[in-house]
Amino acid sequence: MDIDTAPSVTVLTLPTDGPSTAAGRTASGAEQTVPVPGWGVLDSMVERFAPEAAIALAADFAGTVSAWSTAPSRVVYTVAGGRDVLVGLSYQTAPTEILAAVWTGLSVAIARTLRDNMFEGAIVVDSDHPGADALVERLADLGIPVAGGSRAPEESSEVGTEIDDVVRVVALTARESVR
Incomplete structure (x- = not known):
């Protein structure tokens, strides 16, 4: 009988589109895959409350969420029973307060899922989202052992770049029309 002495790694798969999962070995030695937020x-909250923030997030995700987090806010976001819950909203709530709460709540929900399922070893984030590296840092800040960074986004195609340019122009036009 061979004893598995290889270090355990949990893979946190967070595609830009589609379901996200954590897969790895638990403290009991069982292999497990669970859904995570x-x-x-x-992305849906950005689209709903501040579509112009998508440009800033694409250009400098870590800097943008850091700026959101420095502003005081009474808004809290959590995932409860599979539902998104925002608490503390008022007519004076700024869109960035909502997005800061969602970013914090998303990070905490992922960390809680990893802890609650007692995954062993370090986490490897497999994601093509521009926020993957910021999430790796945030999970480490929350006490989750992280092995390295995330998978780099794939090289964008010429068509993808053109679509990104069109989206930026539309977002800028929308922002200017609101002023």
């Missing part, structure tokens, strides 16, 4: 949570 993914980028769709943040």
Whole structure:
């Protein structure tokens, strides 16, 4: 009988689109795959409350969420029973307060899922989202052992770049029309 002495690694798969999962060995030695909240949570809130923030997130995700987090806010976001819950909203709530709460809540929900399922070893984040490296840092800040960074986004195609350019122009036009 061979004893498995290889270090355990949990793979946190967070695609830009589609379901997100954590897969690895638990403290009991069982291999397990569980669903985790993914980028769709943040992306849908950005689209709903501050579509112009998508440009800033694409250009400098870590800097943008850091700026959100420095502003005081009474808004809290959590995932409860599979539902998104925002608490503390008022007519004076700024969109960035909502997005900061969602970013914090998403990070905490992922960390809680990893802890609650007692995954062993370090976490490797497999994601093509521009926020993957910021999430790796945030999980480490929350006490989750992280092995390295994330998988780099794939090289964008010429068509993808053109679409990104069109999206940026539309977002800028929308922002200017609101002023």
